[in-house]
Amino acid sequence: QVQLVESGGGVVQPGGSLRLSCAASGFTFSSYAMHWVRQAPGKGLEWVAVISYDGSNTYYADSVKGRFTISRDNSKNTLYLQMNSLRAEDTAVCYCTRGGSGTAMTQFDPWGQGTLVTVSS
Amino acid sequence: QSALTQPPSASGSPGQSVIISCTGTSSDIGGYNYVSWYQQHPGKAPKLMIYEVSKRPSGVPDRFSGSKSGNTASLTVSGLQAEDEADYYCNSYAGSNNLVFGGGTKLTVL
Numbered sequence: 572q573v574q575l576v577e578s579g580g581g582v583v584q585p586g587g588s589l590r591l592s593c594a595a596s597g598f599t600f601s602s603y604a605m606h607w608v609r610q611a612p613g614k615g616l617e618w619v620a621v622i623s624y625d626g627s628n629t630y631y632a633d634s635v636k637g638r639f640t641i642s643r644d645n646s647k648n649t650l651y652l653q654m655n656s657l658r659a660e661d662t663a664v665c666y667c668t669r670g671g672s673g674t675a676m677t678q679f680d681p682w683g684q685g686t687l688v689t690v691s692s
Numbered sequence: 693q694s695a696l697t698q699p700p701s702a703s704g705s706p707g708q709s710v711i712i713s714c715t716g717t718s719s720d721i722g723g724y725n726y727v728s729w730y731q732q733h734p735g736k737a738p739k740l741m742i743y744e745v746s747k748r749p750s751g752v753p754d755r756f757s758g759s760k761s762g763n764t765a766s767l768t769v770s771g772l773q774a775e776d777e778a779d780y781y782c783n784s785y786a787g788s789n790n791l792v793f794g795g796g797t798k799l800t801v802l
Contacts, residue, residue: 606791608738615695616730616738616781618791630789666737676785678728678743685737 573597573681575667580686587657587690593650593667593683601625601645604675607652609663610685619665620652621675635661657690664688696721696782696794703800704772712797714765714782720792722763726785729758729767732796733778741780742767769799777801 579591593605607619620631620641629641640653650667664685671677697715704710714721714729721727727745730738740749742758745765755770765784769776782794 615796616732616783616793618783618793621789621791632790671743674726676789676791677726678740679730679738679783680740680743680749682737682739 573669575669575681575683577665577667577683577686580665580688582689582691583657584692585658585690588653588655589657589688591652591654591665591667591686591688593652595648595650595667595669598669600643600648603672604670605641605643605650606668606670606675606679607641607650607665608668608679608682609661609665609688611660611663614663617663621670622650623675654688657688659690662688662690694792696784696792698780698782698794698797700795701798701800703802704769705802706772706774708772709768709770710772710799712767712769712780712782712799714767714784714794716763716765716784716786716792718763720763720784720786721760721765723787724785725760727758727760727765728783729756729765730781730783731776731778732781738781772801774801 606621622641638656642651666685668679668682729742732738746758786792
């Protein structure tokens with residue numbers, strides 16, 4: 572079955588960096604755009620970034636632009652999120668999720684279980 | 693990009709119907725038929741319930757339906773069941789490769 576498993580979360584100091592990974596299985600990873608979506612504790616969902624099926628195009632929410640980088644390795648069926656210059660407000664559960672089969676921006680399905688990023692001194 | 697507007701809470705008794713609204717602008721909901729809805733139970737990952745305004749993924753009960761009028765999208769849950777109690781989020785494409793979520797609605801089954 573289709574499965575997404577995130578890893579790499581943890582506690583980091585303000586200004587620090589962290590790299591998240593998302594291992595995909597059960598579908599042709601290289602055929603789908605992939606997204607990162609985050610959720611601060613007790614808050615709603617926030618779209619973070621998207622990468623095209625072949626990695627040639629990436630787009631970001633204004634709140635992370637210039638600090639976060641989304642990438643993928645289709646040979647390893649893995650999605651990444653490099654997070655730099657982290658701030659307290661970046662504290663959140665980060666989910667990886669698959670985009671639509673046609674247009675990348677139509678839906679998020681399925682979702683991983685999420686990995687918690689805590690930015691604190 | 694501003695978040696879409698959802699009511700913080702909604703409720704209904706078992707068997708009743710509930711409608712959750714999601715209001716945006718002509719730059720997001722009103723401009724594209726790319727509205728989706730997600731169900732999230734406490735401590736769990738979100739689940740896709742509706743995509744492209746009114747399409748239902750396989751496995752989602754037909755008690756869930758979606759619609760749109762102008763800048764407002766709606767999720768209708770008919771025949772409420774206890775397991776429908778959860779948080780619901782709308783999402784829309786907002787142009788220029790941006791996506792925006794609503795603030796979420798907590799649905800309580802009385």
